[in-house]
Amino acid sequence: MVREILVSAYLIFFQIGFSLFKLFPLRKKTVFVASFGDNILYVEKALKKRYNGEIVILKDPSCRINFKEDEYVKVLPFDIRKHPFTYILGIYHLATSRHVFVDNYFGFLASATFRDSVTCVQLWHAAGAVKKFGLKDPTVEFRLPKARERFLSVYQTFDQVVVGSEKMATIFKESFGIDDQKIMRTGIPRTDFFFENEKMSRIKKDIEHRFPLISGKKVILYAPTFRDNELKKQKIRLNLEKLRTHLKDDYVFLIRLHPAVQESFDNPYPDFIMDVTSYPDVNELLVITDILITDYSSIPYEFALLNRPMIFYAYDFKEYTKMRGFWEDYFDSLPGPILTSTDDVLKTIQNRSFRLDEIHEFASTWNQYSNGNSSEKLIEQLYD
Numbered sequence: 001m002v003r004e005i006l007v008s009a010y011l012i013f014f015q016i017g018f019s020l021f022k023l024f025p026l027r028k029k030t031v032f033v034a035s036f037g038d039n040i041l042y043v044e045k046a047l048k049k050r051y052n053g054e055i056v057i058l059k060d061p062s063c064r065i066n067f068k069e070d071e072y073v074k075v076l077p078f079d080i081r082k083h084p085f086t087y088i089l090g091i092y093h094l095a096t097s098r099h100v101f102v103d104n105y106f107g108f109l110a111s112a113t114f115r116d117s118v119t120c121v122q123l124w125h126a127a128g129a130v131k132k133f134g135l136k137d138p139t140v141e142f143r144l145p146k147a148r149e150r151f152l153s154v155y156q157t158f159d160q161v162v163v164g165s166e167k168m169a170t171i172f173k174e175s176f177g178i179d180d181q182k183i184m185r186t187g188i189p190r191t192d193f194f195f196e197n198e199k200m201s202r203i204k205k206d207i208e209h210r211f212p213l214i215s216g217k218k219v220i221l222y223a224p225t226f227r228d229n230e231l232k233k234q235k236i237r238l239n240l241e242k243l244r245t246h247l248k249d250d251y252v253f254l255i256r257l258h259p260a261v262q263e264s265f266d267n268p269y270p271d272f273i274m275d276v277t278s279y280p281d282v283n284e285l286l287v288i289t290d291i292l293i294t295d296y297s298s299i300p301y302e303f304a305l306l307n308r309p310m311i312f313y314a315y316d317f318k319e320y321t322k323m324r325g326f327w328e329d330y331f332d333s334l335p336g337p338i339l340t341s342t343d344d345v346l347k348t349i350q351n352r353s354f355r356l357d358e359i360h361e362f363a364s365t366w367n368q369y370s371n372g373n374s375s376e377k378l379i380e381q382l383y384d
Helices: 002-021 038-048 084-095 107-111 138-142 145-156 166-176 189-195 197-210 240-247 282-288 300-306 317-323 342-351 356-366 374-383
Strands: 027-034 054-059 073-077 097-102 119-122 160-162 218-222 251-255 273-275 291-294 310-313
Touching: 002 084, 002 107, 002 145, 027 038, 027 084, 038 054, 038 189, 038 374, 054 084, 073 084, 084 097, 107 145, 138 317, 166 356, 189 197, 189 282, 189 300, 189 374, 197 282, 218 282, 240 251, 240 342, 282 300, 291 300, 300 310, 300 356, 310 342
Parallel strands: 027 054, 027 097, 054 073, 097 119, 119 160, 218 251, 218 291, 251 273, 291 310
Antiparallel strands: none
């Protein structure tokens, strides 16, 4: 109840500011609200090639991408607690922009009544979905009616939702309560990266130079999603000492925690493990990754484009199922072994018993519209 009161007060504040700034005329301006930021990075680059209007990036505290400012691009911290003045300035930009892009659920959209000529685009931050979210999140039914109304208000703000496949289009329509006319089938902007072979090769060399520990070793990337009860500090449920003992001669183990987790990982084995949570672009990390270990994250949908092995470490499957729920049968829908113990993970890596034959079909299904020019297609449709 206290939380709802605070949220309501915040939304009233936002609504008053937004309404006042709507008295100003619309400008030739595009505003991005960045939480994950990688899709926004690619759209912003494509936009600059054919657009001479103002570009403003409102950067959420969780965003790791380092956007560059220039004569056309302005980057502002969007954090009401630490940067109240720039937050208010951000409300002004939102109220006076012709195009608004977001890449996550932002509660303030419930109080942002955009003018009819304004287009609000949801880029989202995942090319596919394992767990349910939005209106289909099982926890929604336990929220107060006012909260559920707020969720729906946010989703109804979207004029367009960008997708990479028909499977994701169906999921968005159910999750956001939107119709097919709002689906934008241009592909996921950040997947353009995986079609730029020269760039990927250059980045791989740059990262290997930056992190000498990787040199001459194969790379395992462990990228778990967050748990609601571990948002402050996430516990690593792998026996890292055992993995180090058996793999350190041939492998380096990278750990990348979800942006929702507040505290970093305490690294006990810097000769084998690297914490890459703060590395800005996860796509670049995927380029150097030989084996991906994850759980219920959306990262496999893009990693599959590289046609490399994956392991799904679902040590808390029963508990997580009760809390979140899945769109499809978890054991039948993923292109890799699903394991619950460190011993099984170790054995799978040593024996290389992956399900590589399933990865290509998985990548094609979920990246149906992502063919290397998604960012350009999106800009062409919106700005012509």
